[in-house]
Amino acid sequence: MESLYLLIPLSILIAAAIAIVFWWFIRSGQSDDLEGPGWRILQDDDSIRSHDEKTRHTAEKNPD
Incomplete structure (x- = not known):
């Protein structure tokens, strides 16, 4: 009994800690898009590049 x-x-403390961690997980957006x-890694779309990649490729072709 003791x-x-x-x-x-x-x-009760463990349940409260789990509830706080769960609340933080939901509020911080960790589970927004699972x-x-x-799917993004499976797409083979090389036409979309960032500005830095375009300038780097241009600089490699024209080393002036």
């Missing part, structure tokens, strides 16, 4: 005096508050990165 162990319940320790285990009940401890279980499928997008998986």
